[in-house]
Amino acid sequence: MPENTNTVDENATQGATAEKTFTQAEVDAIVGERLGRLKAKYADYDEAKAKAAKYDEAEEASKSELQKAVERAEKAEGALKALEDERKLAELRAEIAKEQGIEADLLRGTTREELEAHAGQIKAYVGNSQRFPNVPDYGEAKAPAGKKSTASLFAEAVNAK
Numbered sequence: 001m002p003e004n005t006n007t008v009d010e011n012a013t014q015g016a017t018a019e020k021t022f023t024q025a026e027v028d029a030i031v032g033e034r035l036g037r038l039k040a041k042y043a044d045y046d047e048a049k050a051k052a053a054k055y056d057e058a059e060e061a062s063k064s065e066l067q068k069a070v071e072r073a074e075k076a077e078g079a080l081k082a083l084e085d086e087r088k089l090a091e092l093r094a095e096i097a098k099e100q101g102i103e104a105d106l107l108r109g110t111t112r113e114e115l116e117a118h119a120g121q122i123k124a125y126v127g128n129s130q131r132f133p134n135v136p137d138y139g140e141a142k143a144p145a146g147k148k149s150t151a152s153l154f155a156e157a158v159n160a161k
Helices: 002-017 024-041 045-062 065-100 112-128 150-160
Strands: none
Touching (some): 065 112
């Protein structure tokens, strides 16, 4: 009996090592069959998609007026909060601009720290740029002490004739 066992083991080993080869036609048939099963599986996809859309429409239509009102109220509250946040930011921007002596429209940021940091950057940049002197007499030249100004000399010349 032990001899038969060895023979069976040898045959099993030989069978396991032998590989089955396929022709191109067999491979095409196998792939085609698998694709056919896959297409059949998803053949009703468009129909299911249409049914889902109809279900969503029916669900929306079946909502009570109260649910619709609640949703509108939540949306309005969100919009109101956004407007309040925008107003608070504008007030904060104006306050910091006044404190720093710059235009509020120049400031960027959403928190006090960001706005103050940006104001500091603006002031540092503007502080380094060339400034023109403030001329209270709008550029009219003043005559040195004891001399007449050009305007008064011209007036005298016109009046002298």
